[in-house]
Structures are given as C-alpha cells and as structure tokens.
Amino acid sequence: MSQEKSPIIAPVDERLPISKSWIFSLQHVMAMCAGAVAVPMMVGTAAGLDHSSIVFLISACVFMAGVGTLIQTLGLGNIAGAKIPVIEGTSFAAVAAMTSIASSQADPSIAMKMVFGAVIAGGIFCMLLAPIFEKLIRFFPKVVTGTVVLIIGVSLLPVGIKWITDNKVQAAEPKNLALALVVLAITLLLFKYLKGIWNSAAILLGIVIGTAVAGVFGMVDFTSVKEASWFSLNVPLKFGMPIFDPSAVLSLCLIMLVLMTESLGNMIAIHEMVDKEVTGKNIKRALLGDGISTTISGIFNSFPITPFAQNTGLVGLMGMKSRYVGIYAGLMLLVLGFIPKFAALVGAIPKPVLGGVGFAMFGMVSVGGIRTLSKVQYDGTKNGVIVAVSLGLAMIPLANPDFYNNFPSWVQTIFHSGITTGSLSAVLLNIFFNEIGKKKLSNNDEKVTQKN
Template identity: 60%
Template sequence: MKGANENKVSLVDEKLPMGRNLLFAFQHVLAMCAGAVAVPLIVGNAAGLSQNEIVFLINADLFVAGIATLIQSLGLGKHIGAKIPMVEGTSFATVNAMVAIANTYKGDPYTAITTVFGAVMVSGIFVFVMAPFFSKLLRFFPKVVTGTVITIIGLSLLPVAVRWSAGNDTQSQSFASPKNIIMALTVLVIILALNKFLKGIWGSCAILFGLIIGTAIASFLGMSDFTTVKEAALININPPFHFGLPKFDLTAIISMLLVMLVIMTEATGNIIGIHELVGKEIDDKNLARGLRTDGFATFIASIFNTFPHTAFAQNVGLVSLTGIKSRYVVATSGVLLFCLGLFPKLAAMFASIPYPVLGGAGFVMFGMVASGGIKTLGGVKFDGNKNGMIVAVSIGLSMIPLAVPNFYQGFPEWVNTLFHSGITTGSLTAILLNIFFNVIGSENKEIVKGKEIFLEAN
C-alpha cells in the first residue's frame, strides 16, 4: 500500500516527454479560456471601458494567470506555491462585488476600474497574511466535508455548462436555439466517443480534440466569429498600473474582503481535492502555501491590471478525467497562458471558441469534479453516525442560489455577498454541521502523529 502511495506522489513530479507535455498543457489552456475571458468582459463593460481596453483586460488576465499557475505548480521560495497541478485564473465569485464597485463610478471608467484594483490589492495582502491562520482550520475538513464540498463545486458548475450550451448570452435571440443545443450535444458525443475508442495518450486528450473538432464544425456552420482575431494587435505589453494608480475606497475594500473569505473557503476545498486526487499528502503548511499563492497572485494582479486569482475548478475536473497528475504539465500551461497574454491575436483566437462547444466539454469536466467528490465520500463511514445528515443538508442548501438566484434579496447586502454562491453556502454548512455532529462532545478520538483525527467524520 505504501508503494502505491509513493507511486501516486511521484506522478505529481513526473516529467513527460515534450510533445505529450505540450499537448496536455494545451488542453488545460483550452479548458479554462472561457472563464479567463468572461470576468474581464463583465467587469470591463460595467466600468464603461472601450472594447480595446476590455481586450487589454483579457490579455492582462491571461498574463497574470500564467504567472500564478507557474507559482502554484512549481513554488516560489519555501512559503509560496503548493507544488500541485492546479491552474489559476480570475474568480467568478468576485464578479458581483467588482461590478457593484464599478457601478458606483458610472461615467468615469478609469476611476471605476482603479477603485476596483485598489480593493483587489488590499484583498490580496489580506489573503496572503491570513493564509497561515486559515490553514489551521484543516482539521475541520475531514473526508465527509471535503467530499461534500468537492461534490458541491461540481454540481454548482454544471449550470454554467448548461448556460454555455445554450449560447451563454440570455439576451441573444439565438439563446437556447436548437442549433446551439445540438452543437453542444455533438461535442459531448465526440468527447465520449474519443474517450472510449482512443487509447493511451490520445484518449487523455479527448477534451482537446473535442474542442478542436467542435470549433471546426461550428465555423463551418457559421457559429464562430473571428472578428476580434483580425482586429487584435500582434503584440501586447502589459505595463503596471496601465489605467492609473489604484484608488482605495473603504466600502469597496470591505466588500472585497468579505468575498475573499468566500474564495479562501472555496480554494481550501479545491486544494484539498487536488491533493486527494493526485495522492499527495496535505498538511496545514502546504495548504497555507497554496492560499498564499492566491493572495500573492491577487496582489500582483492589481498591479498588472486584472482581478483576484484562485483555482479553476474545471481544470481540477480535467486532471480527474485525464489521469495526468504532473505539476509540470500545468506549469507548461502557465507558460502558454503567459505567452497568450503577450500576443492578443492568439488570445482572441481562444476567446472565439463558441460557447456551445465549450458547454459540451463543460458537462464532462464539471461532472468529473462532482464525481471526484462522490469518490471521496465513498471512503466515509456513514453507519452509526450523522454523516449522511451532513451531506444531505449541505448539498440541499447549496442548491438555493442555483434554483433561486435572488433568494436572499430581502436580506442585507453582506448576506447576498456571502451566500450568493452555492459553493460557499454548502461549504460553510458542511463545516459547521461536522463540528456540531462530530466535534462537539466527541469522545472517540485517535491521536496520530500528534494530530487529532475524528473517526466519526471519516
């Protein structure tokens, strides 16, 4: 058994041949490109920036995502970087807060965006400083909690795949058209067929091939728009403080700090999930290194004109699907992302992949995240304890924001900020219920290497 664990750990540090390494890294980049484009588009439009400036934001996002991914996978010194195969990118959880900040300065785009960057800068410092304290909560994340959180992350992302499959833009006349839905289902079928019939390395690239074939079919059907590729510049330089020095507004900072607590909770689930997926042991120090990376990346993001960075859950699903666990593959993805940030035409090409094509792949990637959570829960003891109740209630409450997005509209703004994400709602519920049922008053403890392991929770 020990040998098996050692073999799993060695896969994290495995260095694949250059060709295979590039192929798998390219697949990771394609998997996260929609998310990398979406946040700059939303926030840039909310701030009132021009199209050229929004394209600049997209390139800045890819540029910093590359740096953050390299740091997370390879490490930076002794205290930053968990050295795991985890792609970093802009977080969707921060969008509502940043749009609210930008809307405060309507008609003054540069003040709006620099106020956002000021809040991002402070929040990055906050996460970096809080990382070692937050990581001490690791003991409150036994398998019943991590399995539940990972499952919730997958379930919460699946509606994104559904929306992409319909065309993403709910205001568009073609939204949910048969053409879009059939395109998404076609890509899904292609990926499933490739995964079944291709062997070895080729089968592991089913997502990549599915996206390429799907984009080719979509182009033939007139569903792809490559106008931005033609209009994009050849080379882009991302100078620090391109829009001006950051402006610090107390209200904006407080709202962003609240959101960063949410992101730290979600990031903890992703970091633990990746460690379990690749068979690498996790402790509070490595969790702190992973969270510090998010803080450091968010801080430099504010300098290089972009937004808070954390783990991309779809890429967690990709690691599970392909079985490729090498952090050097993901580090190569970081290099590719960094280069995309320097060459707008390449970035625009990735951004031109039609949403229905991404949606078809999203069903597989996001579903694999949920599958990973179910696998973790498979190792949890459910007889004679309340673990079933923890899982049931946590998943149930996590569905509230998905089923009724405005469920908390009658509550104070901070409640909306905290619970607008089903991942946050479910994660906090799982943690608190585990403490209530398995920690408070628990007498069945085992001391292992000086750490308390609560057997009821596992």
C-alpha cells in the same frame, strides 16, 4: 578506488529536457485552457465590458496562470511554492461572487476596480491565514471538502446551460442547441476512443472540432481575431486604482477559505501521486504560493489563482512526476499571455460550443466531489445531514436568483453565491455534529472509564 555514488534525485525533482517533456507540458496547457478563459469571459460579460476588454482579460488570466504555475513549481526559495507539478489558473469557485460584484455596478470600470480590489484583499487574507491553516485541517474532513467540490460542480452546471442561450435566460435557439449536442457527442466519442495522454485532451479537441463545425455553418465571427494585435503587455491596474468595498472584500475572503480548502485537497493529492511527503510546511508554502499569486493577480487584472482540478487528474493519468513538466507548462502559458490573438481566438469560440463541453467539464467537478463523499462514513453519523442541508442551501440562489433581493447589499453579495452558502453550511454543520459531539462523547467516555 571506490566510485562516489551520485545523489539520489527524487522523481518530483528530476530535470527533464524540453525535447522529452514538451508533449506532457502541452497536454497540461490543453487540458486547462478552456477553463482558464471561461472565468474572464463570465466576469467581463457581467461587468458589461466590450469585446476588446474581455480579450485583454483573457490574456491577463492566461499570463497569471503562467505566473502562478511557476511560483508553485519553481518555488520562491523556502518561503512559498509547493515545488510539485501543479498547474494553476483562475478559479471557477470565485465566479459567482465576482459576477455578483461586477453586475452590481452600472459603470464597467468601477465594477472591475471593485472586483480587483476584492481579489487583492483575498490574496492578502490567504497569505495571512496560510501559516495557521494547517492547524485547521481537522475542520475540513472529507465530508466538508467533498460537499464543497460537489456544490462547486453543481453550481457551475447552469453556466454551461446559459452558454447555449448566449448567457441569457431565454428559450434556446434550435441551431444553438443542436451545435451544443453535436459538440457533446464529439467529446464523448473522443473520451471513448482516444488513448493515453490524448484522452485527457478530449475537451479541448471537442472545442476545436466544434468551432470548425460552427464555422462551416457561419456561426463563428473571427473579426476580433483579425483585429487583435500579435503582442501586448499586461499593464498593471489597467482599469485604475482598485476599490476596496467592504462587502465585496468580505465576500472574496470567504471564498478564499473555500479556495484554500479546494487547493489543499489538490495539493495533498499531487503530493501523494509524486511520492512527496505531505508536511505542514509544504502545505503552508503551497497556500502562501496561492496567496501571493492571487495578490499579484489582482494587480495584473486577473482573478484568484488556485490549482486546476483537471490537471491534478492529469498528473495521475500521465504518471509523470517531475515538477519540470509544470515549469515548462507555466512558461508556455506565460508566452501565450503576451499574444492577444490567442485570447481573441479563444474568445471567438461560439458559446454553444462551450456549453456542449460544459456538461462534461463542469460535471466532472461534481464527480470529484461524489468520489470524495463516497469515502465518507454515513452509518452511525450525521454526515448525511451535513451533505443534504449544505447542498439544499446552496441551491437557493440557483433556483431563485432574486431570493436575497430584499436583504442588505452585503447579505446579497455573500449569499448570492450558492458555493459560499453551501461551504459555510458544511463547515459549521461539521463542527456542530462532529467536533462538538466528539468532545462531549470523549468526556462521557472518560467519566464512564473513571466509574468503572
């Protein structure tokens, strides 16, 4: 009797026992936690929320990171979800636009209602656009995606610098600068000497060690950790019914285009790493997953959900292709989202400590953009002009935050973010130089061919 051959299981669908994969899953959680809590801290501070409310936001964002990760790794049938080991979280790319919306209102409650209204609308916009976005891929070549990622990294670097001065534009305290530099030095040493999967945990370990050093010198206040409860629920619409302000909604919808472009790049990269074919359907399901997660996120007091770039790199570093690593990581994040003490503990980290690792954490985003741009052809093209002009326009609000103050409020909301400005410029200039020019060249070639 011939034995029946067992079906071949693709590496991405290989079921792994938790006893074997927990370390890989924990590594993903460790790699993304610092980034996951930074967004609610920045937006909450811009809105003028008290510390307990910011702790709640952090818990909500960790909870939604788990939900988004599970949607992408488990999938929602054949409708949405990439079913690859992708780790989702609150995106840095939307920070500038959301802080602009939040800081425009004196009442913190109204500010958060406007932010969440824009997030919900942005998620719906992403779902509507997902089916046709695959057809627009030709408008997002490497010169555009690389420029966008570079601009995101450069735009976030000032955030790390402001952390050293406690989110204020002022002279740095010598002790705060010293702490940030010590943390940066520790992180660099960890990057140099840690091996294997622990090397990618250098940023989180740098934060832990830096916080311990700060504690020795009395620079950490754990009062909020003691006061925080051990368990809480993420109540939907905690701040009230969302407000759908037109200019705020437009701003987030434009940002969602950027996020979808960034997400597309991460999704394609992970597909290639785990040997899963990149198809239009897979891309559509992935972007639908982001849209659904973002819509739910706005309802559950969180922000746009997209893949985390640092975790994309971690997939390649670990060589673990199974999406079950992502599933277990999503479950971990989901559980941590119910524990306010975890959120309070993260919120108690001194900002100069975050500033120290911020140079590496945000700088690596810029490096990702540079790496992509290094594959772009510049000789005989105008791609250099696209990058140069887009980067220059993106620097306007960074160099002068008050640059657009004399313009209508909707202009301020959109262009206050250098990321939005630079991204729009990259897309439009690519169409102008590469798409339109290519069509004209093709027509001329056809005429020459006909003549010959």
